[in-house]
Amino acid sequence: MTEELLRAERTTVGYHGVPALRDFSLSLSAGEMLTLLGPNGAGKTSALLSLVGLLPLMDGQVTALGKPVGKRFPPYALARAGVSLVPDDRGLFPGLTVREHLRLARRRPSKAREEAVFERFAALRSLRNRQVGLLSGGEQQMLAIAKALLAEPKVLMVDEMSLGLAPKVVQEMLPAIRAMARDEQIGVLLVEQHVELALSVADRGIILNHGRTVLAGPAATLLDRRSEVESAYFSSAESVEPHGR
Amino acid sequence: MWRVTTFIQFAVLGLGLGAVYVGLATGLLLVHRATGIINFAQGAMGMWGAYVFAQLQVDGTLVFPVGQLYLPEPPGVVLSLFIALLMGLLLGILAHYLVFRPVRHAPVLAQVVVSIGLMVAIQALVVIRFGPNNIAVDEVVPRVDIALVGVAVSGRELVMAVLMVGLAALVWVYLQFTRAGSATRAAAENERGAALMGFSPDRLAGFAIMLSTVISTAAVILGSSITGLNPENYTLIVVPALAVLLLARLESIALVCVGGLALGVLQSELNLVSTSEWWPTWAKSGLDQVVPFLIVMVILFAFGKRLPSRGSLQTVRLPDVTLPRIRLLPAVLLIGGAALAVSLTSGQIRFGITSSMIMMLLALSYVVITGYLGQISLAQLAFAGAAGFTLSKIATAWGLPFPLAVLLSSVVAILLGMLVALPAFRIRGAQLAITTMAAALAIERFVFGNYSLTPPEGNPIAEPMIGGVNFAVREGRDLARLEFSVLVLVVAALAVLLFIRLASGDTGRAFLAVRSNERAAASAGINVRMTKLIGFGLSAFIAGLAGCLIGYSHGQLSAESFEVFVGLQILAVAYVGGITSFGGALVAGLIAPLGILYVVLHQLFEMGNYYALITGIGLMITAILHPSGIAGEVHRAIAALRRKQRGGPAGAGTADAAAEPGDDPSRKDPSHAS
Numbered sequence: 001m002t003e004e005l006l007r008a009e010r011t012t013v014g015y016h017g018v019p020a021l022r023d024f025s026l027s028l029s030a031g032e033m034l035t036l037l038g039p040n041g042a043g044k045t046s047a048l049l050s051l052v053g054l055l056p057l058m059d060g061q062v063t064a065l066g067k068p069v070g071k072r073f074p075p076y077a078l079a080r081a082g083v084s085l086v087p088d089d090r091g092l093f094p095g096l097t098v099r100e101h102l103r104l105a106r107r108r109p110s111k112a113r114e115e116a117v118f119e120r121f122a123a124l125r126s127l128r129n130r131q132v133g134l135l136s137g138g139e140q141q142m143l144a145i146a147k148a149l150l151a152e153p154k155v156l157m158v159d160e161m162s163l164g165l166a167p168k169v170v171q172e173m174l175p176a177i178r179a180m181a182r183d184e185q186i187g188v189l190l191v192e193q194h195v196e197l198a199l200s201v202a203d204r205g206i207i208l209n210h211g212r213t214v215l216a217g218p219a220a221t222l223l224d225r226r227s228e229v230e231s232a233y234f235s236s237a238e239s240v241e242p243h244g245r
Numbered sequence: 246m247w248r249v250t251t252f253i254q255f256a257v258l259g260l261g262l263g264a265v266y267v268g269l270a271t272g273l274l275l276v277h278r279a280t281g282i283i284n285f286a287q288g289a290m291g292m293w294g295a296y297v298f299a300q301l302q303v304d305g306t307l308v309f310p311v312g313q314l315y316l317p318e319p320p321g322v323v324l325s326l327f328i329a330l331l332m333g334l335l336l337g338i339l340a341h342y343l344v345f346r347p348v349r350h351a352p353v354l355a356q357v358v359v360s361i362g363l364m365v366a367i368q369a370l371v372v373i374r375f376g377p378n379n380i381a382v383d384e385v386v387p388r389v390d391i392a393l394v395g396v397a398v399s400g401r402e403l404v405m406a407v408l409m410v411g412l413a414a415l416v417w418v419y420l421q422f423t424r425a426g427s428a429t430r431a432a433a434e435n436e437r438g439a440a441l442m443g444f445s446p447d448r449l450a451g452f453a454i455m456l457s458t459v460i461s462t463a464a465v466i467l468g469s470s471i472t473g474l475n476p477e478n479y480t481l482i483v484v485p486a487l488a489v490l491l492l493a494r495l496e497s498i499a500l501v502c503v504g505g506l507a508l509g510v511l512q513s514e515l516n517l518v519s520t521s522e523w524w525p526t527w528a529k530s531g532l533d534q535v536v537p538f539l540i541v542m543v544i545l546f547a548f549g550k551r552l553p554s555r556g557s558l559q560t561v562r563l564p565d566v567t568l569p570r571i572r573l574l575p576a577v578l579l580i581g582g583a584a585l586a587v588s589l590t591s592g593q594i595r596f597g598i599t600s601s602m603i604m605m606l607l608a609l610s611y612v613v614i615t616g617y618l619g620q621i622s623l624a625q626l627a628f629a630g631a632a633g634f635t636l637s638k639i640a641t642a643w644g645l646p647f648p649l650a651v652l653l654s655s656v657v658a659i660l661l662g663m664l665v666a667l668p669a670f671r672i673r674g675a676q677l678a679i680t681t682m683a684a685a686l687a688i689e690r691f692v693f694g695n696y697s698l699t700p701p702e703g704n705p706i707a708e709p710m711i712g713g714v715n716f717a718v719r720e721g722r723d724l725a726r727l728e729f730s731v732l733v734l735v736v737a738a739l740a741v742l743l744f745i746r747l748a749s750g751d752t753g754r755a756f757l758a759v760r761s762n763e764r765a766a767a768s769a770g771i772n773v774r775m776t777k778l779i780g781f782g783l784s785a786f787i788a789g790l791a792g793c794l795i796g797y798s799h800g801q802l803s804a805e806s807f808e809v810f811v812g813l814q815i816l817a818v819a820y821v822g823g824i825t826s827f828g829g830a831l832v833a834g835l836i837a838p839l840g841i842l843y844v845v846l847h848q849l850f851e852m853g854n855y856y857a858l859i860t861g862i863g864l865m866i867t868a869i870l871h872p873s874g875i876a877g878e879v880h881r882a883i884a885a886l887r888r889k890q891r892g893g894p895a896g897a898g899t900a901d902a903a904a905e906p907g908d909d910p911s912r913k914d915p916s917h918a919s
Contacts, residue, residue: 054437079443091438093431100427104442147442 005187011060013050020046030185035198038208044191082154090144094133105147157189261402263509264409268464269486271413272457279453283675286364288483291461294333301325302383337458341451347869353674366861379475417498488537527697531690538687566825587730596725597844605834606791608819610784616825618780619760621678624685628785629792630807632658637704647709655789662785693804704802817864823874
């Protein structure tokens with residue numbers, strides 16, 4: 001059994017007192033790749049935000065690296081401890097250069113680590129002095145993931161990496177992240193809209209709809225049971241029954 | 246004519262003031278970069294340390310906000326300087342934790358109002374602790390003359406300029422080349438992103454506020470060694486510094502240095518030129534405030550669209566507004582109650598009640614412009630003053646009869662209000678607050694305080710007469726005649742009626758639409774510019790009525806009634822009362838300066854300057870904890886009580902519930918609990 005990095009137990013989160021995600025549980029171990037799937041408004045982004053403490057819990061508990069997330073373990077402390085989230089706006093700073101982003105990402109600069117990241121994302125090397133606001137969407141996404149990896153995270157969460165990216169780029173990047181997760185024992189949590197692509201690289205999948213977990217299991221099983229996945233996706237709020245965790 | 250050497254000498258003298266601008270604007274820039282807040286209290290915060298320094302030099306007393314320490318003998322300049330800067334640093338930390346951190350994610354309105362509250366509070370505290378008079382400050386930089394291109398110029402100002410530019414350069418190095426500085430810039434663009442990279446935006450902000458206070462303290466200490474210190478001049482010096490900040494587009498320290506020094510030199514040269522014979526006498530007073538105002542206007546028109554705004558973690562909604570309705574019973578009760586109150590009382594108490602009604606009108610003008618239209622105007626009292634001074638001219642000189650004279654004067658206020666609305670076409674939020682404050686200060690110094698326009702021996706106002714009945718406030722020994730109180734009550738009731746009629750109809754809805762989202766309002770077919778013009782016009786009209794009544798209530802006008810500080814205090818009570826409703830204006834009237842509560846408290850014990858301190862602190866607390874003010878809280882309490890009586894959470898007050906993000910955890914979905 002590998003080390004458990006992140007754990008959510010029956011959490012409920014929402015906005016202005018209205019829950020957006022109910023009774024959500026998850027466990028992520030080192031070297032494991034987990035994908036969170038579901039249609040728009042299913043609660044995927046809320047789940048990610050609550051895991052790093054950016055969205056306060058209404059119920060339940062989140063434990064990251066063995067410590068409960070909350071007031072005493074705020075988002076920036078999580079990030080320092082090695083829990084990286086690439087949010088849906090990519091978390092970039094348009095006025096800063098690529099080089100400045102990379103410097104901010106690491107407390108102690110490491111040439112070797114930077115080289116390793118540039119190896120994987122070669123296109124960034126020539127863009128080092130460019131302002132990030134001037135990069136293309138694909139380059140920005142690349143930078144977002146590169147800077148997350150540069151910090152040598154223990155947990156990497158990416159919200160909708162495929163958003164605004166060419167399918168070809170996604171097809172290249174997903175296996176790269178997969179390989180890195182296995183090599184460096186990073187726990188990876190991907191939020192995705194591309195069901196098949198995500199399930200083809202992940203170990204396990206969780207499908208959310210209308211704020212509830214509707215289907216969960218090993219990725220291979222989910223891929224086999226396509227019809228169930230589809231019905232979980234298109235079910236209406238009333239017919240959602242929590243089952244099979 | 247003067248020789249070139251005189252110009253050079255004055256230019257160098259102007260560098261001294263320019264150095265102060267550089268220090269304050271650098272501090273403002275740093276705070277804005279780190280928190281997104283435009284800190285109107287920057288000058289006041291720097292002033293505290295300067296006072297500590299001056300008092301240490303005078304008699305070796307180390308003064309704290311509460312209590313003091315008597316040193317056996319005045320410490321040397323270096324030690325005093327160190328202590329003063331340390332006090333500035335502590336003040337910065339306190340301000341961060343108590344004042345700015347709680348409103349980091351609040352709407353701009355709350356941020357502006359909080360910093361104004363801090364400014365009012367510090368200024369009042371300075372008056373309480375150090376006295377209201379000018380005190381001389383020992384020179385930190387020795388006075389030497391040096392030769393510059395063959396001209397003997399003052400070396401002190403040159404050294405000051407070099408010092409402040411040097412400090413500004415250090416700030417630039419911090420922001421540009423250190424990791425924390427880069428993170429501060431990063432957080433300014435995307436706060437959540439910075440937190441996700443392991444930076445605490447709160448700590449970065451705290452450090453920046455601390456640093457900015459120290460730099461501003463140094464600037465005020467240096468500046469006050471030339472000009473002396475009084476509680477007003479360095480509080481308001483923030484206005485030209487804000488002009489410099491806008492000039493630097495809120496982000497360039499190089500432009501802060503160039504702009505700050507240039508503004509100082511320009512003002513110094515203007516002072517020189519305005520002594521010449523051909524300079525019109527009416528344009529001599531208040532030049533130093535007109536120039537920053539003109540600069541702000543030109544900048545906003547030239548680059549208004551390009552000024553950067555800040556991306557933040559989340560935005561909280563503005564305090565709730567309900568469309569007012571005319572309800573007969575409360576209206577009758579209110580007017581009847583007021584009539585009864587003024588007829589049963591006399592003397593000072595009656596005068597206090599009458600003043601409360603006038604102040605209610607002023608607060609109502611803030612409710613219109615800020616509560617309903619969402620525009621931050623700090624010039625409402627200037628509108629009132631403009632109407633008051635017009636009244637004194639036309640009622641006395643032209644002999645216009647009462648209602649006509651007041652209406653005409655209020656039209657002048659409307660025109661002025663619409664003029665101030667022009668910059669509001671292009672800018673909003675804190676930048677509009679800067680503009681209106683600069684405008685108010687320019688009007689105060691250039692018009693109200695200008696002896697050739699408003700003679701110091703007084704501006705008498707003819708007594709209001711209607712059909713042979715005299716409604717004047719005084720007659721013989723009666724200092725508060727019932728006739729005047731009734732007149733005020735009638736005018737106030739009519740103005741409130743006008744407000745409710747407009748606010749409850751399409752105009753009010755258009756105001757609210759513009760307040761919440763100008764683009765969305767425009768796409769829904771609302772003419773945003775016209776709406777702003779109407780809003781500024783209406784609020785200026787109401788303020789103008791109040792200004793005329795203030796004039797009548799004093800029998801004559803003096804510039805002191807319409808000072809910027811008084812205006813800020815009225816904004817403070819309007820906000821404490823509740824900026825989004827007529828009820829709030831009513832509460833504000835009761836607690837306003839010269840109002841009934843003020844008069845009663847004053848009779849019970851000597852409040853002196855504690856009143857200003859209390860309003861300043863009250864303003865901060867309200868803005869942080871109860872954005873809808875006293876009236877809003879009462880309203881909410883009544884709604885909650887009604888809900889309880891009906892026995893269920895259904896129906897009422899859904900809007901109220903959404904306005905309270907603070908109590909989310911208590912609002913679990915009942916269906917989830919099972």
